[in-house]
Amino acid sequence: MKRALKYFLPLLIIGALGMGAHIYDASDRPLAFVQKFKPSVALETNGELIDIRERGKPLFDGDTLRTNQNGFALVQFMDKSMAKIKPDSRLIVHGDIQDKQNTSTRIGLELGEILLNVTDQGAQDFEVATNSSVASVKGTTFGATVDDYFWVEEGEVEVTSSQTGQSVTLSAKTYAQVQEDGSIESGELTDEELEERNGEYSEMNEKLEPTIYKVRFTNENGEERVIEVKVFENGN
Template sequence: MTEDMKMIRLKTRGLYILKIAGVSTLLLLAAGAAGFTPSKGPLAMILKVIPEVTKQSQSATDWAIASKGDPLTTGDKVRTDKNSLALIKFMDRSIVRLREQSILTVDTSTVEGKFTKFIKLWKGGFGFEFRKQRDEQFRLTSPTAVASIRGTRGMLSGGAGSDTLIVTEGIVRFANNVSNREIDVAAGNIGVSSQDGSISSRRATTKELAEADRMATGGTLNELKLELRDKQGNKKELKLKYKQ
């Protein structure tokens, strides 16, 4: 084979590789434009289960017992029964506390150029404490509403014909799925979205805010001081911190 023929074959092979690379790039760009995000491993992990919680992977049809440390990836569901609780921690250290008799799904997509983590509430409710991230956001969805969140705290609950959002810190854009009406729910307020398309907000009661804060943070941090004496009669102070 002559040197000229070798060069032609190398150039042809190189052109073929460039064409393949170009097609791959176009496919990735098209996927991004369509709202797909490449898999980046687990979205979150189950940090605590009380006393028993189940989960369902996207590809499974059956529910399995969830354990502390189990990873959650796109499309996974978590379910709690009566008198049970699940604590979910995302990779950015945001926290979700799924209360009893609730079901949610974790998912991801790209919305308006931002990597978005979705939490879909099927029933029940959960408290949330989200960290503000650059170019990332959370979207909470329920049967009647969508809440866009970046760094805030509160609780989302689903009910018969309506969903409620209580915000204890920050501000949340709350939208009704039926009418597409939107409102801003600020800290200290509760938003109500109904299946008839209506959406409104009001000042939350002290009891409602306390319940939302308890679900979001795991309880109020209290400090108990005890005064002790050793064998020599010297006083020592012991401080115990606990949540209730």
């Protein structure tokens, strides 16, 4: 039996690595992973612009993700929040991760449109910012455009005008539009309007087989903890 284990255990380790187990140390923590992209997505990191050609590409603090006129991307954050990014979009990810229950994420939307499914944040922070507004989220499904239009499918989002400081809290099936003078117009959405808003993201919803990425954290006492993140295979 011992002899069998001697040969079996190395095979288990090799098999796990072959299935896509990747370890990131505490000093090199990604904020998110690009789960899916089609057909062309670019990443600007450390002043270099590169085409993403493999699933599970990590995004770190300060990275910029770009989709072309025919491209889209599906991004999963460490707290399992998801962002669907439409063609002709550009966003910057910022944040800090202490552990799975203590994260801070800020998306700077510079171009285009995104749809997010944000996990219940509790004491954590998740924000989406444009040049003129900031949306603070505690757990919801909502969309945002670079021209300061926000809509909520479920949950709550607080939208604040950067120019005036005015804020409104949106609930399910409502929207807000920040005007040029900094004021905020808000109202309700019909089921048809909501379906139209969400319809263009439908092709990102295919079920795919995941690759498992592991991120190692070390606390102040030197205790290690590994968090698993499932990243789904690209649908190209």
